[in-house]
Structure formats: structure tokens, C-alpha cells
């Protein structure tokens with residue numbers, strides 16, 4: 181199950197300390213201009229080692245296109261992208277070879293497969309998410325043709341919330357903060373956790389604008405359901421909230437309904453989705469990330485033989501997953517929207533006639 185999507189789909193391969201990671205994209209229409217610099221710039225946003233708020237692993241994350249592109253345009257054939265791993269320090273993981281890090285996937289991977297690439301978490305490592313960002317960049321090139329834009333950023337760290345979000349500020353912020361006034365408090369919280377050999381949780385906001393009405397395939401491929409699927413598949417994500425989401429269960433209908441005027445919806449509590457279908461308003465969602473499981477405090481665990489053991493971790497880790505996780509959440513949202521655009525083309529005879537009847 182390393183594949184995601186129906187009409188615009190991608191599958192990823194590779195491990196954290198293997199030779200390379202990458203993705204194979206299927207369903208790409210021909211004639212889309214493939215801007216390699218843009219794909220690289222998206223990967224650079226997620227790249228580790230950029231500053232003290234991320235892991236110090238230094239990866240260039242240089243992407244190479246192996247197929248599906250000719251003379252700068254997509255050919256309608258599968259696009260394969262590859263990123264070679266450069267900065268593995270596998271010996272940092274020798275001391276967890278036979279034990280399971282609390283909060284990570286070590287325990288479940290070993291119990292399920294009975295063999296585990298312990299180096300950097302192997303396939304369960306978020307190194308895999310670079311491939312998603314590469315696939316997301318290709319999806320964004322499709323969305324760009326329709327002027328659909330997806331933005332993201334951090335909107336909460338360690339329980340410190342901010343109500344106002346400025347998606348245009350995030351690219352200028354070292355932690356992709358959605359609020360300039362809260363940024364320092366969030367940075368302090370991350371460094372406080374890091375300096376005490378711990379980690380901290382956070383929340384990411386994602387917004388998509390200019391999304392046409394009609395995306396989403398009820399009943400079992402609803403837009404909100406598939407977004408939740410895509411976003412919950414990101415390492416460390418523990419909840420997805422669409423619109424006012426969690427709060428809606430404590431509201432009255434009169435408070436929660438987005439009333440409709442001739443000029444459009446008067447509010448957007450629904451996050452731009454009704455009945456699993458986009459309503460033309462902004463898609464507005466949040467992803468809740470847990471604190472990074474790999475921490476440097478001494479912890480109790482068991483080894484493969486079930487014996488208890490105290491251990492302290494070595495290696496390089498993100499103190500707050502939400503920071504780089506925001507770029508991944510944005511990519512997954514773009515992929516879902518591209519898939520939904522293609523699926524929607526056959527949902528109404530008028531759309532089909534537009535293509536086949538002149």
C-alpha cells in the first residue's frame with residue numbers, strides 16, 4: 181500500500197538510509213510545462229538541516245526526473261522522480277538495533293514484518309515525505325493551470341494558539357509561522373523542548389483557494405474523507421480538522437451553518453466542503469502533529485526478547501514535526517485536489533460533451 185490516488189496517483193519507494201528515495205506518478209496529462217526549478221524549490225522548503233528548528237541531517241534533496249518529460253513538457257506517460265540520499269549516519273542507530281523507540285514505528289514494524297531496517301527508521305522514516313513533496317509539486321503544476329493555489333504554515337505549537345492566520349507570512353518564517361506576533365513564542369517553545377532533550381507537538385493550517393465547485397466523489401471518495409486519509413498518512417499526524425471541525429460538535433446549527441447570500445457563503449465553518457463536495461469556498465483545514473517520538477531523554481523500552489532496558493537515543497531529529505510537516509501537508513492537499521479534478525471530469529454528461537462534442 182505505497183500508492184495513493186485514483187486518476188492522479190503516485191507511489192513512493194526507498195528508505196531513510198538506503199541508496200535513494202523517489203516516486204512514480206501515474207495519470208499525468210500531457211502538455212503540462214514541467215518546471216524543474218519549481219519542483220526543487222518545493223523540496224528545498226522541506227529539506228532538513230536548514231536551521232536550528234529542524235533536524236541537522238544535511239540532505240541536498242536534489243531531484244532528478246527519470247521519465248515522462250520531453251522538451252520541458254509532460255508526455256502523458258509515467259513520471260519518475262528520484263532523490264539520492266547523501267547524509268546517512270547509520271552508526272547513530274546501532275544502539276537501537278534490537279530495541280524499540282517509544283512513540284516510533286519500530287515496535288509495530290518489527291512485530292508485523294519480523295525484519296526491520298533500523299537505520300533512521302527505514303521506511304517508516306519521514307525521509308519518505310520528500311517523495312510526497314516532489315509528487316505534490318507536480319500536482320501543483322496542474323493546479324497552476326487552473327489558478328488553484330495551496331498554502332500552509334504552523335498555527336499552533338505546544339498549545340499556544342493564534343487566531344489570525346497570514347498565509348503570505350509563512351514563507352518568510354524559519355518555522356513557517358502563520359502569525360508574526362506568535363512566531364517568537366512558538367520558536368521559544370520549540371527551543372525550550374530541544375534544549376531539554378525533548379520535543380513538542382504542533383498544528384498546521386492548510387488553505388486552498390480558487391477551488392471549483394464539484395470536487396469530491398460521494399459516497400466513498402468524498403473530498404473531506406480523502407483529504408483526511410491523505411493527511412493522516414503523514415508520519416506523526418494524529419488528527420485532521422475540516423473547517424471549524426472539533427468545535428462544531430459543541431455549536432448550534434444556527435451558529436455552525438454557513439448562510440448563503442446571492443454573493444456567496446457568509447462564513448466558512450464547513451471548510452469549503454458540503455456533502456463531501458467542494459462548495460467553491462476556500463478549503464480550510466488543520467493537521468495536528470504529535471511531538472517527535474525520537475527524544476534524547478532516558479526512556480524505558482524493551483528489546484526484541486521482551487527484556488526491559490533503559491536507553492538514550494543518539495542521532496539527529498526534528499524538535500517539532502509540524503514545522504517541516506506543513507510542507508508535506510500542503511503537498512498532500514495538492515495531490516488530492518489534482519486527483520479530484522480528474523475524477524470530476526466524468527461526473528456530469530455536460531463535462532464529457534465539452535471534451536467529445538464540438
Ligand SMILES: Cc1cc2nc3c(=O)[nH]c(=O)nc-3n(C[C@H](O)[C@H](O)[C@H](O)COP(=O)(O)O)c2cc1C
Nearest residue numbers: 284285304305306415416473474497498501504505
Ligand atoms: C516532516 C517530518 C519530520 C519528522 N522528523 C522526525 C524525526 O526527526 N524523528 C522522529 O523520530 N520522527 C520524526 N517524524 C515522525 C515519525 O516519522 C513518526 O512519528 C513515526 O513514523 C511513527 O509514525 P506515527 O507517529 O504516525 O505513529 C517526522 C515526521 C514528519 C512529517
